Amino acid sequence: MNKPQVPDFLKNIRVVLARPSHPGNIGSAARAMKTMGLTRLYLVAPKTFPSDEANTLASGAVDVLEHAVVTATLAEALAGVTVACALTSRRRELTTPLATPRELAPELVARARAGEGVALVFGNETFGLSIDEVEQCNRLITIPGNPDYFSLNLAMAVQVLCYELFSHVEVGVDYLKPDGEAATHEEVDGFYRHLDQTLDAIGYYRRRNGERLMRRLKTLFNRAQLQREEVDILRGMLKQMQRAADGALPPAAASDAPPPDAR
Amino acid sequence: MNKPQVPDFLKNIRVVLARPSHPGNIGSAARAMKTMGLTRLYLVAPKTFPSDEANTLASGAVDVLEHAVVTATLAEALAGVTVACALTSRRRELTTPLATPRELAPELVARARAGEGVALVFGNETFGLSIDEVEQCNRLITIPGNPDYFSLNLAMAVQVLCYELFSHVEVGVDYLKPDGEAATHEEVDGFYRHLDQTLDAIGYYRRRNGERLMRRLKTLFNRAQLQREEVDILRGMLKQMQRAADGALPPAAASDAPPPDAR
The missing domain is CATH 1.10.8 (Helicase, Ruva Protein; domain 3)
Structure with a gap:
């Protein structure tokens, strides 16, 4: 079986890091994205960028960093987007419905496939997203996890989201399976x-x-x-x-x- | 709604790192595990352990490192285990069926719930699992991803697997939802x-x-x-x-x- 291609519509999904503090996380996030076929990275007012540390941690995904778009505000990073998902692990006094990545992924993939712009918006490592930032999004996502230790690293959260989206794309792992024929x-x-x-x-x-x-x-x-x-x-x-x-x-x-x- | 508890049977699932080279990955793996309610870490012939670097990257999950079991061989780390899953991203000339985490997770969670020992076995950062190590496992798992860039970091792979398992445990995110009452x-x-x-x-x-x-x-x-x-x-x-x-x-x-x- 031939190696499948990453579908082109994944370019409609962007990862937005709002005010990231640690350059290493930017690099790790780029790597995490590329392992799951995503390439569009937006950085809102990053503390340090570009940097050697980000390049080192990006490993073979330096191209994602090179094409990253740096903006001053979240609004600029969301230009052209119809579905903006705020990642949050806090209880929010908002009536936007809170969904898990698994619940929302099919809709996000379907919209990206239809040509709509989809954004996954991650907040600062220490403070998360501000109320103002969350209000610019029309979806809230929380990654389910240990209620007593919810200390998911920023790049890890990016990895989980990108994995979840990719698992709804028809690329599977069949091409890695040995050719052995089942007996009749x-x-x-x-x-x-x-x-x-x-x-x-x-x-x-x-x-x-x-x-x-x-x-x-x-x-x-x-x-x-x-x-x-x-x-x-x-x-x-x-x-x-x-x-x-x-x-x-x-x-x-x-x-x-x-x-x-x-x- | 009250904060739910992580179910006790998750202690039947262990993460086994075979010959890890980088102490940082051991720490990040411990943190990744704990965010998803897993606590049993086995280290087979780690290059460096314990270490300050691992403790730093473990963040609030140092307890997982403190209780980690260090063994000389994979066989010792698999003692008591009925289902051992080898993580691999290479095409293997083996007839063990290759599954995605999503396909296998329901069975793994069900077996852990029934009291069986389940192991997720991850290989060395550079070389992966040896043929001999893979042969000691009775399941093969591959995380689906970009066929042109499959460079998932070790701790990221641990995070993805733990996330996938946890998403099949009934602890959702409902307790984070605001109490707002839907109109009749x-x-x-x-x-x-x-x-x-x-x-x-x-x-x-x-x-x-x-x-x-x-x-x-x-x-x-x-x-x-x-x-x-x-x-x-x-x-x-x-x-x-x-x-x-x-x-x-x-x-x-x-x-x-x-x-x-x-x-």
Whole structure:
């Protein structure tokens, strides 16, 4: 399977950091964005920018920093945006509904896909967003977490939001899956018959309930969802078991290594 | 609404860092865990531990570091575990099914709730998990992301996984929502009638399609899901509009400020 492309509409989603204090967080946020296919970073009155520290922490995402837009006010950073989401972990006396990233992500992705501008707005590391900043947004998002320790680092919050949005984009991880082909029903069935015959031939069923044992073994292998190659390996083992049982090999030569119990 | 408690069964989920190189990542991982209610950290042959750097980056999660279990091998860190998840972003020639955190989280939470031990196993920052380490796990997890830039920092990956697990635990964010009471159907209906009468009284419907306008306004207010307090504010405005229209107030005293257009 070929490597998929990050969809173009993700450029309609911007991350806005309002008054960030620590240059390292700007760099880490850029890296976090790029891992999830986002590239548009807006910085409202950053304390220090650009900086070596931000570049270092951005790692391979320095391009995101180079294209970052620095503005004096939040209003400028929200130009062209229809949905502005204020990230907050405080209880707010506002009647804007408070949503989790999971609840809001499908709408945000749908709007970005339709060409609307979407902004995720993060406040200062220490003070969060001001009331005035929150009032410029039309959505409130809170990341669910430990009620007794809600100390999510700024860049970590950016990572969580970008992850959540990306998980609603059809890029998945299928392209990383090995090509192994699942065995067909006939192949698995052929293996079961072979297993049954072999167990019978080597005397495993003697004084045992063969039907019940076979049922348990089938359940195990069904659960594992056998691959074609694995069926071949298992049937190879069965052939060898039968050959050894038939006395085709002298006992000492059946294996070069002692059995595990003898070690 | 009272602050909810982090459920006790989260102690059955451990985060295992295999051969971490950077002390800062250990501290950031501890903080990431605690924000999502996880506390059990295992460190397999860490390069440096304990350290001041880890303690600094752990912020308020130093307790997680203090209780961290240091082991020489991954096998020791997995003692008692039934489900061990290897985090990997590489294409592996293994037939263990590859899942996303979202796909696997419900099972992991259910098993932890049932008392089973669950481990999330993260590899070294540069080399990831070795083949031998992956083979000691019975699940493979890949965080979906930008196929062209998959450079997720170790602590960020821990944050994403812990966030995903926590989002399947019933601790939502409802306790942060303001107590505002939604208006009932009768209250909203009373407001609509009041609005209709007022618009008629001030002559807004003259030469306009009143029914259509009212329908649009109702749609807007329905979408906003009015609060009881907001209905009171709006009806107060309507009363004042009618009073002003009735000439109860001399025009100049109707407002202390000039209308916006005159500014």
